[in-house]
Amino acid sequence: MAKHKVITTDAQIGHALQRASRGIDEPHVREVDYRAGLDLFILKISTGERLVLQREMLEGLQDASRRQLANVEVLGNGTGLHWPELNVDHYVPGLLRHVYGTKRWMATLGRRGGAATSQAKVKAARANGLKGGRPKRHLAIGA
Numbered sequence: 001m002a003k004h005k006v007i008t009t010d011a012q013i014g015h016a017l018q019r020a021s022r023g024i025d026e027p028h029v030r031e032v033d034y035r036a037g038l039d040l041f042i043l044k045i046s047t048g049e050r051l052v053l054q055r056e057m058l059e060g061l062q063d064a065s066r067r068q069l070a071n072v073e074v075l076g077n078g079t080g081l082h083w084p085e086l087n088v089d090h091y092v093p094g095l096l097r098h099v100y101g102t103k104r105w106m107a108t109l110g111r112r113g114g115a116a117t118s119q120a121k122v123k124a125a126r127a128n129g130l131k132g133g134r135p136k137r138h139l140a141i142g143a
């Protein structure tokens with residue numbers, strides 16, 4: 001197996017040190033508030049925006065008590081959230097990109113969302129069925 005040698009130049013190191021001294025380049029959390037009555041987390045972001053997250057969407061928080069949920073710490077200059085009693089961590093830039101846990105957790109959320117049924121969904125499926133159903137895929141020749 002070939003080993004790759006990574007060479008970092010003095011200029012790259014200097015640039016990284018300058019960026020670090022200026023602070024965090026991407027949005028980060030300044031404050032987090034758990035609203036027990038609504039079962040929501042409200043994250044106050046450095047850009048002035050607020051991100052509202054439902055507790056059940058965040059991996060590792062499903063079976064926690066309200067007291068445990070309210071005991072959340074902001075870590076790493078606002079890049080992380082930590083629940084010490086639960087030993088659960090979430091990466092804030094990931095949360096801002098709607099990543100609420102591991103790939104397996106996100107797949108579970110996706111399946112749950114795709115399985116949702118409503119009268120509107122049933123009506124649309126029936127109307128589509130009357131039109132002949134889902135259109136056939138046509139493969140492009142020479143692709």
